[in-house]
Amino acid sequence: MIVLDKLCCGYGRDTVVHDVNLSFEAGKLYSIIGKNGCGKSTLLMTAAGLMKPFSGSITADGTDISAIKPKELARKFSFLPQSGAGGDITVRALVSHGRFPYLPYPRRYSAEDLRCIDSALETLGITELADRKVSGLSGGQKQKVRIAMLFAQDTDVIFLDEPTTYLDIGARLELMELFSSLAAKGRTVIMTLHDLDLAFRCSDGIAVMKNGSVISFAPPGETAKNGSVESAFGVSAFRDEHSGQYFFTSCSKD
Template identity: 40%
Template structure:
C-alpha cells in the first residue's frame, strides 16, 4: 500500500537513509524498531510526507505522494508524532480538529463530523474527558485523546511515532491494545515506531529492523531470522512462552 523506492535522505550533508526500498502492507500493523539514531522516525516522516527524499520516491498505492495535494493526502493518511507541546484546548475540540481534511475553510462542523468525533471518543474511552483541557490529563489519557483525533480523521492509513513513550507499563499495554483494535476491528493499516521490543514483538504483524540507516531485516514478527537480527543488534535473547492458550514473545539481555 505504501512503498519507498530507492529513497535517500541526508540532513546537513549527513546521510541518514541510503537507497532504501521498503513497503508497508495494507491492513497490517508494521513496526519499525532499531537503536537510537538509526533513522526510524526519519523513515516514518518520509513515508508521511513530513520530509522529502533527496533521491527516490514514495508511493501511496500507485500515486507518488509528492504529487498529491495536501488535503488529498490527509484524507488517506493520518500522523501522530511525538511532541512536547500540549495545547490548552478541550478534549472534544481537539478530537473534532481531526476532521479538518474533510472540511472546507468556511464550513461549520457537519453531522458526519460530529458523528465521527463522538465515535472516536467512544472507541478510545475519552467521552468522560470531553470538557477537560488536554493539559489537565495524565499521559495515558492524553495519548488516548491523540489517538481519537487520528481516528476522527478517518484515514485508512495511520502513522504513529513512539505512541507509548513516557507511559508506564500498564498504560503502554492499554495503548497497544487500542491500536490493535483499530487494526483488527476497523481494518486500519498502521505503521509505527517503537522502542519497546516486547510490545513490538507481540503487537506487530511485521517488523522492520533498522541499523545505521538501512533495513537489516523485514518480515513477519514471528520470523526466526528477524529474531536473530534483533538479537545481534540489541544483544538480547528472544523466547516464546504460552499462557492461557496464548503465545507471547519476550526479550531479555544476554
C-alpha cells in the first residue's frame, strides 16, 4: 500500500502540486488524468521517489520512502519516464540495465539476473529482437523494450509516465492489457494517462487533477458521475449502462 499524505511538490521554488492525499492498494491499476501542465507527471515522479517532496510524505507499507536507501527503493519501485533511453544499444543490453539495483560491485550478472532478463524479454514477446539495436525499432517496439527493462527490475510498484503516448491503437490496447495483468498478479500499477478512454476502461481507480490539486479519487463509474471530468477537462463523461462503456462529449456552456 502506497500512501501519499499532504504531499506538496514542484521544481525549484515553484510548488506545482498542492496538498495531495492518495492511497494506492496492491493488485490494482490506477490512472492519474488531467490537462497538460496540471502537475500529474510531477506528482508521479515525486511519488516514485525521484524528486524530493516540499512537504508531506510518501509511505510504502508503512515505511517513509525517504528512509529507504536508493538501491533498495529501486527494488520496490520502478519508473518509466515519458521519453528517453534508446539509441546505440542492443535490446538485451537495455533490458539488462533493469537489474542494476541488484548488482553489487563489480556489477556481474548472476544466473538469477540472466533468468529475469530472459523472462522479461519473453513476457513482452521481444526475445527475437534481443540482438537488434534499440534505435532501429518502431515506436511500439521501443516502448516494449523500455517496459521490459522495468519487468527485469521486478518491483512490486510500477510507475508509468504516459506509457501509451505516440503509439497506435493496437499497441496501446496490448500494453494496457499487460499492465492489467500485472495488477492482477498483485503488483501496484500507477500511471499518468492522456487518453481518457483508456483510463476509464482499464483503471481500478482514477485520480483527476486540476491546477496541481487532486479533485477526485474514485473508481471510474463514480468519477464519471461526480463532475470532476467536466471541471478538469471541460468535457462530460457518461457511462452507457448497457455496454458498460464510457463516452465523452464536449459540454455546452449555456
